[in-house]
Amino acid sequence: MCGIAGIVRRDARGVGLEPLARMLAAIRHRGPDGFGFYTGARAGFAHARLSIVDVEGGAQPMTNEDGQIVITFNGEIYNHPELRRELAARGHLFRTRSDTEVIVHAYEEWGADMLQRFNGQFAFAIYDAARQLLLLARDRFGVRPLFYAQRGGSLYFASEIKAILAAGDVAAAPDPLAIDEVFTFWAPRPPRTGFAGIWSLEPGAFAIWRDGDLSVRQYYELDYPEAADERPDAVERLDEMMRSCVEHRLRADVPVGAYLSGGLDSSITCALAAATTSHEVRSFSIAFDDPRYDESAHQRAVAEHVGTLHAATNIGSRAIAESFSDVVWHAEVPLLRTAPAPMYHLARMTKTAGIKVVLTGEGADELFLGYDLFKEVAVRRFCLRRPTSAWRARLFDRLYPYQIEPGRGGELWRRFFLDAGPLSDPLFSHLPRIAVTTWAKELYAPEFRAETARVDPLVKLRESLPARFFGWSPLNQAAYLEMTTLLSPYLLSSQGDRMAMAHGLEGRFPFLDHRLFEFAAALPTGSRLCGLKEKEILRRWAARILPAGARERTKQPYRAPDAPSFFGKNAPDWVAAVTEPTAVRNTGIFSHRAVNALVARCRAGRVSSVRENQAVVGLLSTQLWHHRFFDQVPSYPRLDVGSADVLLQDVAVATA
Numbered sequence: 001m002c003g004i005a006g007i008v009r010r011d012a013r014g015v016g017l018e019p020l021a022r023m024l025a026a027i028r029h030r031g032p033d034g035f036g037f038y039t040g041a042r043a044g045f046a047h048a049r050l051s052i053v054d055v056e057g058g059a060q061p062m063t064n065e066d067g068q069i070v071i072t073f074n075g076e077i078y079n080h081p082e083l084r085r086e087l088a089a090r091g092h093l094f095r096t097r098s099d100t101e102v103i104v105h106a107y108e109e110w111g112a113d114m115l116q117r118f119n120g121q122f123a124f125a126i127y128d129a130a131r132q133l134l135l136l137a138r139d140r141f142g143v144r145p146l147f148y149a150q151r152g153g154s155l156y157f158a159s160e161i162k163a164i165l166a167a168g169d170v171a172a173a174p175d176p177l178a179i180d181e182v183f184t185f186w187a188p189r190p191p192r193t194g195f196a197g198i199w200s201l202e203p204g205a206f207a208i209w210r211d212g213d214l215s216v217r218q219y220y221e222l223d224y225p226e227a228a229d230e231r232p233d234a235v236e237r238l239d240e241m242m243r244s245c246v247e248h249r250l251r252a253d254v255p256v257g258a259y260l261s262g263g264l265d266s267s268i269t270c271a272l273a274a275a276t277t278s279h280e281v282r283s284f285s286i287a288f289d290d291p292r293y294d295e296s297a298h299q300r301a302v303a304e305h306v307g308t309l310h311a312a313t314n315i316g317s318r319a320i321a322e323s324f325s326d327v328v329w330h331a332e333v334p335l336l337r338t339a340p341a342p343m344y345h346l347a348r349m350t351k352t353a354g355i356k357v358v359l360t361g362e363g364a365d366e367l368f369l370g371y372d373l374f375k376e377v378a379v380r381r382f383c384l385r386r387p388t389s390a391w392r393a394r395l396f397d398r399l400y401p402y403q404i405e406p407g408r409g410g411e412l413w414r415r416f417f418l419d420a421g422p423l424s425d426p427l428f429s430h431l432p433r434i435a436v437t438t439w440a441k442e443l444y445a446p447e448f449r450a451e452t453a454r455v456d457p458l459v460k461l462r463e464s465l466p467a468r469f470f471g472w473s474p475l476n477q478a479a480y481l482e483m484t485t486l487l488s489p490y491l492l493s494s495q496g497d498r499m500a501m502a503h504g505l506e507g508r509f510p511f512l513d514h515r516l517f518e519f520a521a522a523l524p525t526g527s528r529l530c531g532l533k534e535k536e537i538l539r540r541w542a543a544r545i546l547p548a549g550a551r552e553r554t555k556q557p558y559r560a561p562d563a564p565s566f567f568g569k570n571a572p573d574w575v576a577a578v579t580e581p582t583a584v585r586n587t588g589i590f591s592h593r594a595v596n597a598l599v600a601r602c603r604a605g606r607v608s609s610v611r612e613n614q615a616v617v618g619l620l621s622t623q624l625w626h627h628r629f630f631d632q633v634p635s636y637p638r639l640d641v642g643s644a645d646v647l648l649q650d651v652a653v654a655t656a
Helices: 017-026 078-088 099-117 161-164 176-185 234-249 264-278 296-306 317-331 339-353 372-385 395-399 408-417 428-444 447-453 456-465 468-470 476-491 493-499 514-521 536-541 575-577 581-587 593-603 610-631
Strands: 001-007 035-040 044-049 070-075 120-128 134-136 146-152 154-158 205-210 213-219 254-260 282-288 307-316 357-359 506-508 646-649
Touching: 001 017, 001 070, 001 120, 001 161, 017 035, 017 044, 017 154, 017 161, 017 447, 044 120, 070 099, 070 357, 078 099, 078 154, 078 610, 099 120, 099 134, 146 161, 146 357, 154 161, 176 428, 176 447, 176 456, 176 476, 176 610, 213 317, 213 593, 234 264, 234 514, 234 536, 254 264, 254 339, 254 506, 264 296, 282 339, 296 307, 307 339, 317 339, 317 493, 317 593, 317 610, 339 493, 372 395, 372 408, 372 428, 372 476, 395 408, 408 428, 428 476, 476 493, 575 581, 575 593, 575 610, 581 593, 581 610
Parallel strands: 035 646, 254 282, 254 357, 282 307, 357 506
Antiparallel strands: 001 044, 001 154, 035 044, 070 120, 120 134, 134 205, 146 154, 205 213
16 A cells, blocks of 8 residues: 555646655655655656565556556555456566556556456556556545646646645645535545545546546446345355455465454454464454443454454543544544544554554445444334334334433434434435534534535435435445445545554455445345344354354444543643634634533533534544644655655656
8 A cells, every 4th residue: 555646737848856755745654665756748656655565576656668658556456466367368568566567557458447357445547658648546435545636737636635735736725515514424525525626536436637638437336236035145155255355355465464343344354364364363453441432352352262463552532632633634634533543543553563454344334234324224214104103213222322311312312313304315314313413513603604505415415316326225225325425435534544544554445345245235135134133144154253252242333432532631732722712713614602612511521412522523623624734834854856766757857
């Protein structure tokens, strides 16, 4: 895994090393093992390398034999050995063992159609000098990020937005509509980002830029061709697929570790990794001081059963608060939860232990209907068939016992779910979550509220739904919304790529293999959610590799301490600084009176609801985000260009 950046110009005035070096300095954390540049008359690339495959020979940027095709690549193509053999049979010659070179030759052979053949997680840019075009591409599920902006006839791209800003030609400005999407869905919906005029390439998309024109196209789209009945060989097919998905993600020239939460998904990946490799697998976990969040006993039990060498990092509220500014800096977007902060610390511990690559269990809940949200959809629909039934409504208490506040709950709690929205609304599944999230908009300043009121993010989402969405079952509709509004823009980004790559650590996701997604999407929903038993077929299959305690354990959602982390005797100084009236007025997003009232409740220990906790985290992270990106000019250590591992140049260019 790496960091990539570049500039492509409409006219042939050259791309010099200076702006590329600034861009790379901003994302050097993504690739601490080496770096390189390509400069030319129209294009310039920069690459920070985390060496995992072909450690000795895979330095980038890389070209084909005649230097006319140049690539900078972030990610992994897991089926590169198979593609290499196919391309070699077609006459292509290889100089390295890297998957990067496989992409170069695949482009020569198939052009953009190569994307359909890749099994991987990737973001890359290819400059075709003969055709004078740039190809940008991103993996099917958006595991790896890729951002771009156009200014003055030039296109700028990078793995992180801060690199685009560091080039010096794209000014940082917040996008109010993106902020409003954060306070609706937890993250901006691609292609929108938190920065005006800077865009995210969508998952499963590629873009072609030529002569100043950019064309974006989808090469992969989610679909749910649900079968009426489960195939007799479904469990055998799942067994074969799970083992293949993990085996592919163990392909590396460095040791591969695993995150272990103690839940079903990470336990599966650890068990399969330990059974597949001849090396001892190292597993890593988060332990919390607060027993409401801690799963360390389950983690140790699984590690002992599957035989991993286990380590855990203990996270308390103080660690969350002290690191939160850096967490927001790496996330590059306001956050409504502190959950990324423990992941930041976990990645640091893992990398310090000498591991560059970890398997994780993300994606299983979306594929196999594991979240409580999916049960909630089933219960809400069940209740609305008899809306006056009191015993049906009590099912909500069983779903969310950890969210019912002392002295609350009861009829008011249950009516919240039943009155969230009509069955006819295509967003029916997500309306309760959205209602909790959007409560934080009560903090908006009147001027900011008026600015965001011109566009309703829910209307925009409804308008963007594909026609096939309306032919899917309600649970598959919910799964699609979860994949597109939360998985890629928040879980894989703010909690995933950004927190891991802050420390030069690559996460790999066996459940986000497109073969496994397509298998799960074609299953009857009853094979995934049977009554209120989530991941039914996955649990059935997991009997082969896990003990009953790990296999049948009720899912515990990953949560971390929120508002209490930032208040009390150990509160960091920055909390008071970003919430004082002058700072709030200068940002222009929140009402200082509303902020004062909420902060007073926090200091009095009176904030306990989910919606208030999210509002507090959203307030603090937005203020930090604004301060780090807009109120000050970031500075980075200057790169010694002379020590680059790769320094390619196609023509003499003037320093830009």
